[in-house]
Amino acid sequence: MASAxxxxxxxxxxxxxxxxxxxxxxxxxxxxxxxxxxxxxxxIEQVGSxxxxxxxxxxxxxxxNFERIQYWLSxxxxxxxxxxxxxxxxxxxPNHPRTIIQAWKNRREPPRERKIEAIKGIAPPLxxxxx
Amino acid sequence: xxxxxxxFTIGKFRCFPILKNRIAKxxxxxxxxxxxxxxxxxxxxxxxxxxKENVQALLxxxxxxxxxxxxxxxxxxxxxxxxxxxLLTQAEVDQVMVEMEVKLKKKxxxxxxxxxxxxxxxxxxxxxELQGFDNCKYVFIDISxxxxxxKREVVVRDPNGVLRDASWEExxxxxxxxxxxxxxxxxxxxxxxETHLQDCLDQGQYQFVLDRAxxxxxxxxxxxxxxxxxxxxxxxxNNKFSTLRSTRHFGPMVLHLxxxxxxxxxxxxxxxxxxxxxxxxxxxxxxxxxxDSSPSELDEFQLIENYIQGPAVKKPALELAWQTFxxxxxxxxxxxxxxxxxxx
Numbered sequence: 482m483a484s485a486x487x488x489x490x491x492x493x494x495x496x497x498x499x500x501x502x503x504x505x506x507x508x509x510x511x512x513x514x515x516x517x518x519x520x521x522x523x524x525i526e527q528v529g530s531x532x533x534x535x536x537x538x539x540x541x542x543x544x545x546n547f548e549r550i551q552y553w554l555s556x557x558x559x560x561x562x563x564x565x566x567x568x569x570x571x572x573x574x575p576n577h578p579r580t581i582i583q584a585w586k587n588r589r590e591p592p593r594e595r596k597i598e599a600i601k602g603i604a605p606p607l608x609x610x611x612x
Numbered sequence: 613x614x615x616x617x618x619x620f621t622i623g624k625f626r627c628f629p630i631l632k633n634r635i636a637k638x639x640x641x642x643x644x645x646x647x648x649x650x651x652x653x654x655x656x657x658x659x660x661x662x663x664k665e666n667v668q669a670l671l672x673x674x675x676x677x678x679x680x681x682x683x684x685x686x687x688x689x690x691x692x693x694x695x696x697x698x699l700l701t702q703a704e705v706d707q708v709m710v711e712m713e714v715k716l717k718k719k720x721x722x723x724x725x726x727x728x729x730x731x732x733x734x735x736x737x738x739x740x741e742l743q744g745f746d747n748c749k750y751v752f753i754d755i756s757x758x759x760x761x762x763k764r765e766v767v768v769r770d771p772n773g774v775l776r777d778a779s780w781e782e783x784x785x786x787x788x789x790x791x792x793x794x795x796x797x798x799x800x801x802x803x804x805x806e807t808h809l810q811d812c813l814d815q816g817q818y819q820f821v822l823d824r825a826x827x828x829x830x831x832x833x834x835x836x837x838x839x840x841x842x843x844x845x846x847x848x849x850n851n852k853f854s855t856l857r858s859t860r861h862f863g864p865m866v867l868h869l870x871x872x873x874x875x876x877x878x879x880x881x882x883x884x885x886x887x888x889x890x891x892x893x894x895x896x897x898x899x900x901x902x903x904d905s906s907p908s909e910l911d912e913f914q915l916i917e918n919y920i921q922g923p924a925v926k927k928p929a930l931e932l933a934w935q936t937f938x939x940x941x942x943x944x945x946x947x948x949x950x951x952x953x954x955x956x
Contacts, residue, residue, distance in 0.1 A: 535748040548756035570769045571752040584745035
């Protein structure tokens with residue numbers, strides 16, 4: 482089956498989240514950039530946005546330009562983990578293992594409380610619950 | 613039955629959604645009570661009738677062509693320009709009239725009457741392994757260029773891992789956020805809530821309400837249907853048909869009244885303002901909608917008389933108006949014939 486290999490340019494391109502917004506209020510642009518460029522450096526194309534703060538209906542809004550994402554993937558662009566997770570959640574790609582692991586961790590029961598005995602005559606139990 | 617009547621007249625709109633399935637039974641049993649506020653109207657799909665060519669032609673004729681009204685400067689928050697006067701030859705005037713005709717058709721394009729849309733139930737994937745990945749839902753919209761908003765993919769991933777098509781409300785909100793249409797708000801304006809809507813209609817702002825509803829909602833939105841039906845019924849009760857004449861909303865209003873079998877007030881209005889052609893068109897529309905056939909009489913007067921004798925609901929008022937009109941016609945014709953004799 483003939484399949485064209487993706488064109489490997491010298492500097493790889495990647496689709497990742499660029500943080501915009503303000504302090505304590507993140508808003509991400511989903512962009513195609515060269516890997517070596519900074520987060521706030523030159524951007525080849527913006528292919529979407531992700532609002533990480535839930536709105537008053539408890540929704541996180543994600544806009545994805547699937548047509549352009551498909552194009553850049555065909556041109557050999559890589560995906561960063563968060564973007565791959567978002568694409569998995571949207572149904573464009575299979576579910577990312579990180580999402581599954583995070584979900585499992587969230588569902589896991591909280592660790593059992595360990596009762597710390599006082600050492601007689603020497604010291605009372607510390608308040609640190611991790612010990 | 614009497615106690616039920618009391619309940620309906622006192623009850624406020626808050627009761628409306630709960631009592632919806634009881635209302636149809638009630639209205640069919642007593643026509644005497646003014647059931648306008650609780651009238652569900654009709655269960656038939658209006659789009660079957662609305663898009664027929666002969667119905668469209670009749671509605672177009674009924675709407676009228678008052679150029680002054682269609683092209684008047686309306687205070688809609690846009691900058692008004694003073695009128696331009698130009699000196700033109702007859703050929704140029706004809707050319708301009710042709711262009712104006714095209715513009716008029718666009719301004720008088722009737723918003724369609726559709727039945728309420730079915731809620732979206734499509735589930736794309738159920739991933740139990742993703743349960744609890746986050747405690748809020750993720751709404752995804754495809755922002756590729758060149759897609760119609762109704763076909764745009766909007767999906768929602770719920771915290772329980774289900775990936776589903778977005779509901780109509782979610783879809784409209786997302787499309788408005790990322791591809792805004794002018795005149796439309798993201799959430800429903802307070803004006804369309806029952807109390808505020810009633811206030812607007814009491815002030816007589818029918819065209820404003822209908823224009824804003826057209827901008828805000830899709831034609832198959834249950835809110836759009838509720839707002840427009842309420843406005844049409846209000847106009848019918850108060851006999852303010854002339855406010856909508858030569859606007860894009862007159863056609864849908866007429867079709868709504870015909871489907872509800874409430875066109876008698878409108879017929880009365882046409883007869884008393886001596887618009888025989890319009891009255892005849894209305895009766896023809898009635899026959900088209902309810903028996904799907906054009907009536908055999910070609911004479912307009914006969915057509916209207918047959919309707920008044922036959923399917924009309926408000927017979928006494930209509931008969932009186934019709935007799936008065938016939939007398940006035942007779943006197944007018946006599947006066948004309950005397951004038952002709954005198955001149956000859």
